[in-house]
Amino acid sequence: MADREARATWHGDLFKGSGTVSATSSGLFTEAPVTWASRTERADGHTSPEELMAAAQAACFCMAFSNELSSRGNEPARLDVEATCTFEGGKVTTMVLQVSADVPGADDPAITEALSAAEQSCPVTNALRNNVDIVVTRKT
């Protein structure tokens, strides 16, 4: 079991106020600014909940896909996952994953099978299932 922690602070109302977010377990970022405008309009160099969810999803999907390939005897040389998370109408609506894989010795059906299995086993995908539309596509 592993616990990981982060914290956020906010001053003022939603639209004119502003806040910060910190990754406290790792210290990767400290008091990164967040605002409603930079979440919903131009990012303007600021992170947002959707960007952080996309990062969580991309990292987790890499691990799940690596494991599904390796457990079938196909250790990947390199996997790339680009995640796009959409916020619309006050909801996190969609997570689109574009995946590419360099897997020496594996044929296309073997990669596709492992990709489908990862879509089912990925912990972050499962945390979002039925609430967020998840679309996994393979870049070739």
Next chain:
Amino acid sequence: MADREARATWHGDLFKGSGTVSATSSGLFTEAPVTWASRTERADGHTSPEELMAAAQAACFCMAFSNELSSRGNEPARLDVEATCTFEGGKVTTMVLQVSADVPGADDPAITEALSAAEQSCPVTNALRNNVDIVVTRKT
């Protein structure tokens, strides 16, 4: 509508391999290292999907809570949210939020009512609902 992007890369199998994760919309972090060991054992200065989800949740909950307070006429001076995300048995099992609020002029029941409303309206909470146990507590 706002799209936010991140990407991750992985080399090798799950247990001996390693990867990186980047927040590409903001550039907040680039090629931050991730491993299975630092996700599930000691963080060792590395981020993980659960830490990034905790950060997304903390920032989003601040915004939702600010909005629920302000829409009831109680603009917050300061809100703090500490989020702890637990990974256990290959699942994201729990998100615990400890919330504190400095809201000039608001009495306790008003703050508690807005907190309950935020638990229902927060977009990240809703993205995880029914898949991850979400526990919101007020620090006083």
